[in-house]
Amino acid sequence: MSSSAQIRIRDLHKSFGDNEVLRGIDLEIGEGEVVCVIGPSGSGKSTLLRCVNLLEEPGRGQVFVGGTEVTDPDVDIDAVRRRIGMVFQQFNLFPHLTVTENLTLPQRRVLGRDKAAAARTAAENLARVGLSEKADAYPSALSGGQQQRVAIARALAMGPQVMLFDEPTSALDPELVGDVLAVMRMLADEGMTMMVVTHEMTFAREVADRVVFMDGGVVVEQGTPDQVIGAPRHERTRHFLSRLLDPAMAEVEEGTSDQVGKAG
């Protein structure tokens, strides 16, 4: 949050048709900071994350990454995206390429690295996520957790300054979540700047420097994990956390069908 902000979001608005998903978001993420964005589904947290590398075009407002304005119409977006790693809920590995090729093809096509250098970087990053032995496998032969770790390695191989995580463990079987979180924790310990949209409260509590709670397209409250998760000040935050931490205790509510569905 100091002068060395890696990500700076100013008064960001975004609508899909009549549906106003983001209603003026201000957020700064400092160098080396790990920020977890939490909130109910439909709160706009994924949209916010996707606005940072312009996968979604914001309606109004500005986004800066490492001093470059992403929302500038004349920006070389491909160049900016090279500095921003992104990890998706559905992994999005390239199924027609082996694990190693998934890591080397972007390096060679986008960064223009030669074959040997790309292969070396690929091997290093596969080792970091503990999947060296899967180098020649195709994604379909991997478990979800392994695929997600390859996806993280693929993003890292581009040498990003910032990493975005869009619900990286939401599509995983519960017993596979831990491996992915361990890799993310390692990155955080290494000082990577990370913006993580997640439902993993344990991860947020233990790894995040700051937790941001969003609801209805605005930031409701933010602070250290102990403040936001441990002692939330707002009723909406308390309500959300109680449902998340103890879904079996949730009561049927009217007009919140998606939340009811989520709890079940």
Added chain:
Amino acid sequence: MSGVTEPAGAGARPRRKGLTRRQRRRVSRGVQYVVFVAAVIAFAFAADWGRLQDQFAQVDIARQMFPDVITLALRNTVLYTLSGFVVGLVLGMVLALMRLSSVGPYRWVAGIYIEIFRGLPALLIFVFIGVAVPLAFPGTEIIGGTYGKVAIALGLVGAAYMAETFRAGIQAVPKGQMEAARSLGFSPARAMISIVVPQAFRIILPPLTNELVLLFKDSSLVLLLGVTLEERELSKFGRDLASQTANSTPILVAGLCYLLVTIPLGFVVRRLESKAGEAVK
């Protein structure tokens, strides 16, 4: 509620007199066999096998077709088909990308093209290439003579179908693939070429092979262009010989030559389809 299924309902009812369900099914199947056998017998007796054999199965006439029917006719058919397929493939790909373009006029042009050429019989397009084009542009010569004309005519027909196949294939690649590529810094064109199109190709390989079979058969329309002896393909070759010998055996032989190619291709398509089905998982 319609939740109650038929068998449960039937089982609950008091049993009627007469046949049980299983007996009824057995009788019904027996009747179907009888009808089938009767039809085969009726057909066998109705046909004049002797004359049919005279007209279609003269071994010595069939023998004198070889080796030309393979080395010339089948070879030309394959050549015509492949050249048309390549033209159609390239043109179809361009049309598909135009269809998906964000520039309106490209989309319209591609859409109009596809509607027109999918709706016209291939025969008319051959006439058009053979007659109308030389009339409209006197003195121009299509490169490659007959081969060039066939490549264009078959290509024009094939492209319309292949464009739709390509488009479906590209759209069948999950959106996340494009997003992942873009977020890694790929430009839109590069992401399309390196990531989306290779995956689309896997998806459309079976329908594309089917397209090849269709073009293979349509190559018989070459005879509308007026071909020299050396340019004859299977259908023309068979018909010419049939009129020379006043016998239809060459037609049968030519037909078998088509099947020689289309049946293995059909087998390949089914293999590819089952493989593609596995790959999705």
